Amino acid sequence: MDTAQPVITPQDLADGVADTPLLGEGAVVDTPMLTVDLDATLDAGTAARAAERALHADRLLVGVRRTPGPVPEAVAGLAAALDTTIVADAAFADRRMVGVTDPDAAVAELRDVVAANVHAAMVLGQVLRLSEELPVPQAIDVESLAYSTLLGTPGFRRWLRQRGPRPLPPPAPQDPVLVRRDGERLHITLNRPERRNAYGAEVRDGLVEALRLAIMDDTITTIVLDGSGPVFSAGGDLDEFGTTPDLATAHLIRTRAGAARLVSQLADRMEVRVHGSCVGAGIEVPAFAGRIVAAPGTVFRLPEVSMGLIPGAGGTVGVPRRIGRWRAFWLCATGAALDAGTALAWGLVDEISAGQ
Numbered sequence: 001m002d003t004a005q006p007v008i009t010p011q012d013l014a015d016g017v018a019d020t021p022l023l024g025e026g027a028v029v030d031t032p033m034l035t036v037d038l039d040a041t042l043d044a045g046t047a048a049r050a051a052e053r054a055l056h057a058d059r060l061l062v063g064v065r066r067t068p069g070p071v072p073e074a075v076a077g078l079a080a081a082l083d084t085t086i087v088a089d090a091a092f093a094d095r096r097m098v099g100v101t102d103p104d105a106a107v108a109e110l111r112d113v114v115a116a117n118v119h120a121a122m123v124l125g126q127v128l129r130l131s132e133e134l135p136v137p138q139a140i141d142v143e144s145l146a147y148s149t150l151l152g153t154p155g156f157r158r159w160l161r162q163r164g165p166r167p168l169p170p171p172a173p174q175d176p177v178l179v180r181r182d183g184e185r186l187h188i189t190l191n192r193p194e195r196r197n198a199y200g201a202e203v204r205d206g207l208v209e210a211l212r213l214a215i216m217d218d219t220i221t222t223i224v225l226d227g228s229g230p231v232f233s234a235g236g237d238l239d240e241f242g243t244t245p246d247l248a249t250a251h252l253i254r255t256r257a258g259a260a261r262l263v264s265q266l267a268d269r270m271e272v273r274v275h276g277s278c279v280g281a282g283i284e285v286p287a288f289a290g291r292i293v294a295a296p297g298t299v300f301r302l303p304e305v306s307m308g309l310i311p312g313a314g315g316t317v318g319v320p321r322r323i324g325r326w327r328a329f330w331l332c333a334t335g336a337a338l339d340a341g342t343a344l345a346w347g348l349v350d351e352i353s354a355g356q
Contacts, residue, residue: 193229
């Protein structure tokens with residue numbers, strides 16, 4: 001494949017242009033991402049053939065449409081088979097598409113991200129597609145197994161070198177998670193403000209213990225989760241990354257000792273109130289709750305791909321079930337900051353409230 005020409009038409013896609021071998025000499029990935037130009041007139045037959053090819057493609061396929069206004073049905077149908085589609089409308093409502101003011105700049109940004117983090121970006125696309133229709137527990141397992149694979153890649157090793165050696169976080173100077181019961185209501189508060197409520201081992205274990213209490217006691221009809229200090233949660237504690245003794249144990253901790261599966265079980269009873277920054281696990285875990293209320297000014301980010309990884313606290317499962325796998329791919333791949341208003345429009349949160 002000519003890597004200097006990574007833009008193809010739907011007809012090219014239908015004709016199998018994207019189906020050349022993915023791996024070159026030395027197992028180097030050849031052209032990890034192709035851009036599909038969706039501005040040309042597209043008939044239903046070509047769209048259907050292109051979509052069928054796209055569903056079985058090994059490469060990341062990103063649609064781009066610069067023409068403003070309504071998207072023809074054939075184009076929208078093809079977009080559903082791609083990894084994401086960039087359109088020239090910042091307020092675009094279709095969850096299969098990401099609206100931006102400059103589609104070419106957005107595609108160039110995404111191409112640069114993929115080139116810099118090839119393994120993480122490609123695994124992200126595969127996991128989002130694989131887990132789309134799976135039940136939550138199995139989808140979380142798929143995510144975690146993929147995450148474990150990426151821990152051995154050059155991308156993550158590079159990030160560890162750039163981070164440098166770090167001591168483990170000190171023990172919490174207070175209870176890392178506060179639990180209060182008032183009748184049928186259980187109030188859980190992440191309580192490590194000195195570490196921006198990072199989702200480290202102590203906070204994770206305290207949260208899991210509280211959630212298991214709610215699962216065992218069905219007289220608890222309402223669970224409210226919030227965070228102390230200026231931010232809800234800055235995500236995984238970076239000082240703990242790379243410290244698990246082996247990859248299999250890391251997988252079991254993420255899936256069997258993590259909070260995502262429990263929040264999913266409690267979804268119909270659970271509300272999460274977020275504020276400040278919600279990074280990585282700080283939105284991955286809340287995404288499983290039945291209701292998320294955000295304070296004005298809350299910002300959401302999923303930065304793991306830049307670390308050579310994918311979300312590992314359930315982000316490839318809970319987030320796409322709220323906003324669609326296409327927008328989830330964009331958020332995870334680029335690490336873009338999502339403001340509260342856009343999060344509400346996309347369905348990542350259910351309400352913005354100053355009194356949350």
